[in-house]
Amino acid sequence: MTKITKRWRYLGIFIAALLTSAALHWGWHLFGENKSASEHVAQNGPVVSVCLPPFCDGPQAVTPPERTPPTTVVPVTPSEAARRHVVMPTNFEALQYPRAEVQQGSTGFTNTNSTHQVCAFDLLHRYGTPYAIMQAWQQEALVEGSMRPALKMYVRAQTALEDLNAGVCHAVWLPSELAEGIVPSATLQAFGAIPTAEHARVLAQALSSAAPNAEKWRNNDDYEQMGLVFTGPAYLIFNKPLNADSLPNLLVGRRLATVNKAQAYFARAMGALPVPVDAEYGPGKFNNGSVDGMFATVNMIAPLELNRGLSPEGAIFSVPMYQSSYQLIAHKGAFTTEQKEWSRQYFIDEVAPKMEKIIAQEQKWLESLPLVMPRANDIASREELLQGIRLELKEEGVYNADILTLIRKVRCKFDSSRRECVSPVE
Numbered sequence: 001m002t003k004i005t006k007r008w009r010y011l012g013i014f015i016a017a018l019l020t021s022a023a024l025h026w027g028w029h030l031f032g033e034n035k036s037a038s039e040h041v042a043q044n045g046p047v048v049s050v051c052l053p054p055f056c057d058g059p060q061a062v063t064p065p066e067r068t069p070p071t072t073v074v075p076v077t078p079s080e081a082a083r084r085h086v087v088m089p090t091n092f093e094a095l096q097y098p099r100a101e102v103q104q105g106s107t108g109f110t111n112t113n114s115t116h117q118v119c120a121f122d123l124l125h126r127y128g129t130p131y132a133i134m135q136a137w138q139q140e141a142l143v144e145g146s147m148r149p150a151l152k153m154y155v156r157a158q159t160a161l162e163d164l165n166a167g168v169c170h171a172v173w174l175p176s177e178l179a180e181g182i183v184p185s186a187t188l189q190a191f192g193a194i195p196t197a198e199h200a201r202v203l204a205q206a207l208s209s210a211a212p213n214a215e216k217w218r219n220n221d222d223y224e225q226m227g228l229v230f231t232g233p234a235y236l237i238f239n240k241p242l243n244a245d246s247l248p249n250l251l252v253g254r255r256l257a258t259v260n261k262a263q264a265y266f267a268r269a270m271g272a273l274p275v276p277v278d279a280e281y282g283p284g285k286f287n288n289g290s291v292d293g294m295f296a297t298v299n300m301i302a303p304l305e306l307n308r309g310l311s312p313e314g315a316i317f318s319v320p321m322y323q324s325s326y327q328l329i330a331h332k333g334a335f336t337t338e339q340k341e342w343s344r345q346y347f348i349d350e351v352a353p354k355m356e357k358i359i360a361q362e363q364k365w366l367e368s369l370p371l372v373m374p375r376a377n378d379i380a381s382r383e384e385l386l387q388g389i390r391l392e393l394k395e396e397g398v399y400n401a402d403i404l405t406l407i408r409k410v411r412c413k414f415d416s417s418r419r420e421c422v423s424p425v426e
Contacts, residue, residue: 114150116334119160119169121178123280124303125153129358130326133229133351134173137328137343140350145342147335157279164329171226171330177295178279180260180398183225183329184217187403189234190393191266192386194323194407195414197359200230202410204352208344216402219332226340227328227347231297232359233320238293239286239309242317242372247382250317250372257282257294261398269389283309297324298362301369315370319382391425401426 118138122131134151141147152169154160157178164172179186185207194200207217207228218225236250244250251270258264258274259282267274275291283300285291287309296306310316328343335343374382393399404426412421420426 113148115147116149116170117152117168118149118328119152119154119163119172121154121157121160121172121174123155123283123300125155127303129231129299129355130173133326136351137227137346140346141339141343144346145339147339155280164331167331170334171328173227173326173328175231175279176325176327177260177263179327179329180262183220183223183327184400184403185225185228185327187400188228188325188407189262189322190390190399190404190407191262191322192383193390193404193411195411197230197323197356199407199410199414200323200325201352201356202413203407204228204230205348206406206410208348210341217406222332223329224332224340225327226330226335226343228325228344229347229351229355230323230325230359231355232299232324232362234295234297234322234324235319236293236317236321237286237296237301237306237310237314238316239289239314240292241313242315245372245375246378247317247319247374247385251293254292255290257285257291259295261396262393263295265393265396265398266389269392295321298366299358310370315372316366318371318373387420387426394426 118134120131120134122128125131131151131153138149138151141149149170152163154163157174160169160172160174161178161182163169176186176189180189188194188203188207194203207214207225215224238254240254242250244252248270251267251272254272255275256263256267256270256272257277258267259277259279264274264276272293275285277285277291282291282294283304283306286294286306289309301307301310328347330340390399390404394401394404405424408420408424408426412418415421
C-alpha cells in the first residue's frame, strides 16, 4: 500500500512539473515572443513580403536594420496621433492586399523562391501610398506577370539606390526627383513643364507605349523604366511669412531644401540658398526652421506633419512647380520584354485611375491650407522663367532633351496656339 501511495505521489509531482513547464512556455509565447509590429521593426528591421500564396514554399526574409547616417536631424515619421487624425487620404486603400504570413527559421530568414528582388522607397514606411502601390503590383505580378518579386522596404532613398547599383535589387521604386541621371524619364520632374494632370496622363501613356520609339524615353545603357505613376503637383511651401506674390521675388534670400541638382540650380536661379538634404531629412529641417522652404506634394503635408512648420506664419505658393511621379526602374535585361510590358500597362490601367481620384481629393483639401496666390498677369513671365531654367539644365546634362521635346509636343497637343509650337526651343 505504501509503495502504491508513493507511486501516485511521484506521478502527481511529474504531472505538476509538466503543467508548470507548459504554462511557462505559453506565457513566453504570449508575452515575450509576440511583440507588437512596431517593437519588431525597432529591434529587427522591417519585415519583407517575399512571396504570396501559392508560392510560399519556404521561410521568408526580413531586411536588416537600415544604416542611419550620423546627423542631428531626426527623420520625420508619422506618429500614431498623426495617423489617426489625418483628414485626407494618405494610403492607397483601394490597392491594399493581405500580406503573406512571415515564418522564421532556426537560422534566421531566408528567401528560397522569389524571382526578383525589388527595393521600394517610402518615407512613411508601410503607412504610405508608394509602398501600398508596390504591394498591389507584387500581388498582381504573381498572377499576371509570370514572376515572383520580393519587396524590400527602404526609408532611405540613398541606400535603395546604392543597393540597386550594387545589384542587390533587380529594380527600385522611387520618386522621379531621386532618379535624376538614372533614366531619361526622370526629366518628368522638370520645372513648369507639365501644366496639368491631363498633360501628365497623356505623357504616362506615351512613356508606357510598346512602340519601339518609346524606348529612348525610358531606357539608357544600364537601366530601363518599367512603371510610372504621377502622384500629384509639387508646391513650394514655406515656414515663414511670404512678402511677395511672384515667383522671381518669392525665394530671394531664402534657404531652400533641395534633394537633387535640378532643385539646387532652381534655388540659385531664384536668388535662394540651396541646402542639400536627403529626402528623409528635409521635412525635419523644415519643421525645426533649419530651412525656410521645400518642395512638397499635398499628400506629404499631414503624414509628415509639415503643418508644424507651416504654423503659424507659413504658406504655400499655389502654383505647382512640377508634377511629381514615382517610377519603377530596373537593371537592363533583368526582366523579360513581356514582364516589362505587363508592368507598364498595369500602372496605366490599374494604378493611375485610383491615383487620379486621390489627387483630386487632395486638391480639394489644399484649398483649406494657407495659400499665396500669384498675380493674375504673372503667368507668361513665370512660364518664360521656368523654361529658361529647363533649357539651362538641359545644357548642363541634367534634363534629357528627348523628354523635354516630348513634353513640349504634349503641351502643343492641348494648345497649338502657344508660341513654342511655332518656334520650338525644347
